[in-house]
Amino acid sequence: MHRVSIHWFRRDLRLTDNTALHHAARSSEQVIPAYILSSWRKNHQWTGPARQQFLCGCLESLAGNLNTANSRLVLRQGPADAELEKLIRETGATAVFTNRDPDPFGKAMEQKVAAVCARLAVEFKSFKDCVLHEPDEVLTGEGKPYRVYTPYSKNWLSLPKPVPVSRVKSFGAAATVPSLPPPTLKTWGLNPGAPLIPEPGERAARDRMKQFTGSAILRNYSQQRNLPAGQTTSQLSQDLRFGLISIRELYARCAAVGDGVSILTYIKELAWREFYMAVLHHWPEVIEHEFNADFRNVPWPGEDSVFEVWKQGRTGFPIVDAGIRQLLATGLMHNRVRMITAMFLTKDLHVHWRLGESFFMQHLVDGEIASNNGGWQWSAGTGADAAPYFRIQNPWTQTKSYDPEGAYIKQWLPELADVPAALLMTPPVRPLSPDYPLPIVDHSLERNRTLIRFQHARIKR
Template identity: 40%
Template sequence: MTSLVWFRRDLRLFDHAALHHALKASKSVIAVFIFDTAILDGLSKDDRRVAFIWHSLQQLKKSLMEQGSDLVIRHGVASDEIPRLVKEFKATALYCNHDYEPAAIARDLSVAGQLATMDCRFYSFKDQVIFEKDEVLTKTGGMYSVFTPYKRAWLAKVNDFYLKSYPIRPYLNHLAPLSSEAMPSLAALGFDDTDVSILKPGMDGGEALFDDFCQRIGDYQEARDFPAVKGVSYLSVHLRFGTVSIRELAKRAWQIGGAGAETWLSELIWREFYQQILWHRPEVVEHTFKPEYDTLPFPNNPEYFAAWCEGRTGFPIVDAAMRQLNQTGFMHNRLRMIAASFLVKDLLIDWRLGERYFAEKLNDFDLAANNGGWQWAASTGCDAQPYFRIFNPVTQSERFDPQGKFIRRYCPELAALSHKEIHAPWLAKAIFGQKANYDYPEPIVDHATQRLAALALFKRN
C-alpha cells in the first residue's frame, strides 16, 4: 500500500503525527508538498514567508534524501495537485495534519471529496496544538471566551500523554525509495530569494533557537516586555510553519518550571485559546467576537492609516514598531499591543485594517493569533477588560523602552535626544525650538483628545 503524507504547516521529520501514522500503517510512504497558488498568488514577490518555507523545505528534502527517499514538490492549486499526485503514485491513502483556518478546512473537504471518488482514503490528525477544537470545554460543555479560566482548564487536563511525541525514526524504512528530483527555485515560483538567515529556517534553525531560549527562559517573565532586550524566544515563525514541535516546546517548559517557563507556557496556551476561538466561531475572521461592536462607525482617516503603516505618526514607540515590522517582518509582542491600541483607540481606525496589514507583513502571521490579538487590543474580542482600556503610547514607551534603545535603532533621527526626551520629542522641540535639530514629524493626534473620542465612539453601542 502506498500512502502520501501532505506536509503543510509541519515542515519537520520528527514528532509528526500524520507522518507517524502513515509510516506505521503503510508499506510505502511518499512525502509531498504543494506551493499552493491559491495562497501564493496574493503575496508580494519579496514575501519573506515564502523564502522561509523554501529554505525549510530544502532541509526537509535533504533529510528525506539521506533516507533514500525524497520530498515531492508541486506548484499549483493544492486541491488540484493532490488528486494528481494520488493518481500518479497510485496512492490508496493520504495523510495530513489538521488545519483549523476556514479556507483550509474548505480546501481539505474538497480534497477529501475528490479522493473518495478515487478509492483513496483521507486521514487527518491533531498536530499543531496540544488541545484542539472542543477538547477543552466549560463545565456546561461550551467554549471558553475568557483566557484565564481556559488556561486553568488546560493546565488541569494536560499530562504526559498529551505531551508525548510521535516517533518517526523507527519507521523511516517505510519511506518510498525515490530518485531525487530538482526543487523549483524561488524565482521559478515567482518570488525573490529574500535573506531569511536571521530567522534560522528549517528544523536545525528551530532547534538552535529553542536551545538558546532554554538558557534564558528563567528570565522570560521579567524580560519579555522589553523590545530592546533579548527576552523572547523568537520561535513564533517556527511554530507557524511547524519546524518545531509544540509538544516538545510545551513539555520542556512544563519540566523546567519556575516563573519564566510557566509564563512562556502561558503564551503557548494563549495560542491554543485563539485556535479554539477560531474553530468555534469562524465568523470572527471578518466580524467582531462581541457582535455589538461589529458596526462601530470608525472615521478611518486614510492619511492617519498611511502614517501608521509607514511609521510616521510622531509617536516614537509606535513608529519604531512599525518600521521594525516593515523592515524585518518581525514585531515584538508588547509593541504589537501598543501599535494596535494606537491605531484603534488613538487614530480611530477599524481594527480589521490593521489586522490585514499585519497579515501582509508578519513573518509569523497566524490567522487565529493575529485576529485574536487585534480584537483583544480593539476591545471587540474575547477579553474580560472593557473598551476603556487604552494604552498611552508615551507611558508605554517610558516603561518598556526606558533608555530609548529600541527607538534609536529604528528612529535614528532621534538618537541625539536624552532618555527622557526621546519618548515625547515634541516636548523637546517646544523647549529648544530649532536647536532640537532633528527631522521627525509632529504628533499626528493628541492622545488625551483621542482617548475621549474613542470612549465616546464605543459608548454609542
C-alpha cells in the first residue's frame, strides 16, 4: 500500500472505468490527480485551437468532478518528466500510475517518466486503457503485425474483450501542493478556432454515449452511416480521443444492445481505430513516409494556391467545400466527407497528403495521429489497406450517392441554399450562385493525371 501516489492523467480525462486510476485508488491512501499541460507553440503542426479549447473544457470538468469527490486536480506545465519529478519530491509520492498513450510523443515521454521514477526509486505503473486490444495482442499466426485490416479485424473480433472497472469515488486527502489555474487558449498563445465544437467533459460525453447506444442511430448504423446529413453516426470520436468515455464501457453497451448487423458494423469501426494505432506502433515511419514503398517517389505537383482554396472551402466542388466548412465551424467532419475531401486534395489537386494531414490535425477536435494518418494514406492510395491508387472517387457521383437531397451541402454552404439538388451533382457550366466559384478543376482530367503520376512512380522503382 502506498501512502501517497500520483495518477498522471493523459488521454483518460474521466473518473468512470479508468484502469490506472482504479488501481491507484486501490493501492494508495492518498491519490494525487495530476495533469501536465504541454508547452505547444502557437503554430504547432499537430494541434490547434479547436482541440485545445475542447481540452480546456475537459480539464475544467475533470477538476469539478474531482472537487465533488473531495479531491483536487494538480495542474503543471512543461516537460512531463521534469514536472512529475518535482511533484514526486513535493508530495513524497512513492508511485506514479498512468494509462498508456498510443501516440509516439506520449510513448517517448512515458519512457522518460519511467526513467525518472527508476532513478528516484518510485514505482511506475502503466496500464492498457484507451484500446480493447493493444498492438502486440493482435498478431498473425507467425507473431507478425497485420498489414491489412480484414484479417486484423477477424482476429481482433475473436479475442475476449476486457470489462469495465468501477468508478473511483475516494482519493484520500486533497493535495495541498501548488497548482496552475485552469488553462485557456492564451496558455498556448492561440486565438479561438471553430465556434461550434461539441460540449467537453465526462458528463456531456457520457450523455452522448448513452443517447447513441440507446437510439435508432445505432440500430440503423449499417444503412445510414455513410450519409453526412443529420446524425447518422455516434459522434463520439472526440470522447474516445480524450478518454472522456471508456472503450470498454462503449463496447459493453453496444454488445448489450444485441448482435445485429448494425452493431457489428459499428464495432468494426472501433477495430479500424485500433488497426491504425497498431500500424503506427509497428511502422512509426508512416508519419514521415508512404506506408507502401512503391509510392514513396510519387510527385505531388499541387501548388500552394490550390491548397489555400481547398483550405477555405472555395474549390467550386460543393461536397468538398461543405466538408471543409463543417470542419472550420465544428472541428469535425463526417467520415465519408473526410474521404472525399482528402481524395480530392491528393488526386484532383495533386497536393501532398502530408499537408492535408497536418491541416486536419490542426482543426479536428478528434485529431488522432494514427487514424488521421491512416485516413489520409488510405485516401491518397499510399497506405496500409489503402484504396488502390486507381480507385479515385468522383465528387459528383459521391454527392449523388450520399447527399442526394443536397441537405448536407446546403447546411454548410448557405450560398447554395436555393440551388436545386440535381445541379449539385454534375459540373456546372455557369456559377451556381453569385457568391460561389466555378469548379477549380475538371475531375476527369485530373483523374488521368493522377493515374499517370502513380504509374510512373511504380515503373521507376
